Amino acid sequence: MNIVAVVVTRDRPQLLAQALDALVGQTRPPSGIIVVDNASGMETQQLLATRSDVKVCRLEQNLGGAGGFAIGIETALAAGADWIWLMDDDAIARPNALAQLIDVAHDAQPRTGAICSAVWEFGKLAPQHRRNFNPATLAEPSVPFSAYQTKFTGIDTASFVGFLLNAHAAVEVGLPLRKFFLAYDDTEYSLRLGKRGWKVLLAPGSIVDHMRSPLARLRHGPFGIKHYYTLRNQLAVFRHYGRARPWRLWLPMVRYAYVALRDRKISSLSLWRRSIRDSRHITI
Known part of the structure; x- marks a missing residue:
């Protein structure tokens, strides 16, 4: 199983270094790591120059998270990835996060388009990263805490923090919308997968710590x-x-x-x- 991790970064070299170390340190590490550098400054460029364990896609213009993930997925597909693990540069995967996702992938149905880690922020579960969607009311409730007691469960939408994407699904539904720049590109992509008959799953045993500031x-x-x-x-x-x-x-x-x-x-x-x-x- 060829799993390629994609990390999109923009001028957060300290967090990026932690994120990359966490990927390399997985009990089941990805086959390759692609970093999409969204026109970062010299400090990030210098960090990436020291990392022989990653492939860098340097962008001279900031295309936002949406554009960065679109390019990262496209690059991973060209490299022959079977699954593509999407991650922000402030997302630190726990050591067995990928192994847990792979375990669920072996049990999941053929039309599984994505398998998502549980996201933790500020030392506790952050359920807003994994949601359901009611098209009749536009409600977007977080997946209930009871769902986190299962091996895996179906959800409607997920952020790109620890989002393991099936390459076959990506080929069929296309790339995230670059014109979104940032925000709701992952929600739109999840709903697009669902509309085309691909399931999105939550795998609670896989955990990623999202290191964003409360502010x-x-x-x-x-x-x-x-x-x-x-x-x-x-x-x-x-x-x-x-x-x-x-x-x-x-x-x-x-x-x-x-x-x-x-x-x-x-x-x-x-x-x-x-x-x-x-x-x-x-x-x-």
Whole structure:
């Protein structure tokens, strides 16, 4: 089984070094590691120059997480990967994380498109990374804690933190949408897999620690570019995959309006309005 890990990075060399060491140190290490360097500065370039154990895809322009993962998957497919393990540069896989995913892959049904690790943040389970989706209401509830007591269970959407992608599924459904830049590219991709009949599974025995800062949560202001892309792309995904009445689209708009209003800045409200306007021009 040829498993290629893909890590997308942008100017976080210390975390990247930890992420790469964790991949190399797996009890069942991947066959190869591809790092997509999203136009990082000199410190990251110098780190990668010392790593003979990775293949570096250097981008001279920052294409965001969506563009980085699209290029990484494309590169892994060209290298003959059977499965592609997607990871952010702040994701630290525990030593048996990949072995646990492979164990589930052996038991899973043929149309299994992706198998996902459990994600931990701040020393505890972060269930928001693994969700279900109700197209009639646009609700995105986290997978219940009871699901984490099973060997594996079906889910609807997952972040690209510890996302083991079946190469056959990737060939059939295509690549993540580069125009999303960041945010909701993984949700859209999960729903696309499901729409084409590929299952997405959660394997709770596999654990990845996501080392993001608590201040990185979108509930914190100020309303910035991450909020813009998240709301823009979320609305585009809801319109494409949902069957809900139009008024339900106001719920995420109002949620992000609160963050923008809290800033008490015209620029924040303008960016909020632009995210709603631009969402209507995103085709999936």
